Amino acid sequence: MICPEEKKTIKVDSFGHRGISVRHLNLRINGNHILKDISVDFPDRKITCIIGHSGCGKSTLLKTLNRLNDNIAGVEIDGHVYVDGEDLFGKDVEVTHIRKKIGLIAQRPTPLPMSIFDNVAYGCRIHGIRKKNELKEIVETNLRLVGMWDEVKDRLKESASSLSIGQQQRLCLARGLAVQPEFILGDESTSALDPISSRLVEDLFVELKKKYGIILVTHTLRQALKMADFVIFVYMGKIIEMGSAKDLLEHPKEELTKQYLSGIFS
């Protein structure tokens, strides 16, 4: 599914699922070449984990897929990212449209300073949904999806900040899912959580891949082993190796990948 060769349109597999295609993506900040000629396909309904040393560009790659690097001072981006055949950097593409399609779950939970209900309803209101009953249904559906409905159904009007950190992270996931994205990006989304909350979110990602394409940055090889269908190893801004999780994690081909994995596992 993941292949580096040149393609201008995204591949639609035999089930009609689509994905994100990155082609010759370069990103510089104040002349520093951070992402170097990245070409990769991220398949739909699979989990792809991006691994690599601190500072190699994992988060920058993820943020680029959500157009979060656009406003960094001194940033220059060239190359292409296609989502449903649409160029992410195309002239007429609106950032809100992209963020609806591709939701990002940050490292630390980022609940908005409002109630639990309003957090989940937030994006839908922005996208024009106003009817109370419709919003109620959306909030319930998405809180159920992240396994939180029973925990919070009697306190929906309470501030989101009253939730535990693990609950806040699941709430953020519910907020992202409420606008019906196609892809979910997770930037070390469990690293601020306790082990039990972390496992809950990991299990959730595995469940969610039935409906969504998921791309996760992780430092935890255990997570990659548990969740990933595909793994990409990045070193100093370049993709060194990519492939099925089993092949790459258990039988890496490249020396740099071997060194990285042996350092982590030893």
Ligand SMILES: Nc1ncnc2c1ncn2[C@@H]1O[C@H](COP(=O)(O)OP(=O)(O)OP(=O)(O)O)[C@@H](O)[C@H]1O
């Ligand atoms: N806003 C910025 N301004 C200048 N340099 C930046 C900026 N954001 C990232 N960088 C640089 O880009 C490089 C890649 O950073 P990035 O955060 O993508 O790495 P990472 O692999 O996600 O690291 P970590 O695992 O530690 O989170 C680093 O050298 C970093 O200092």
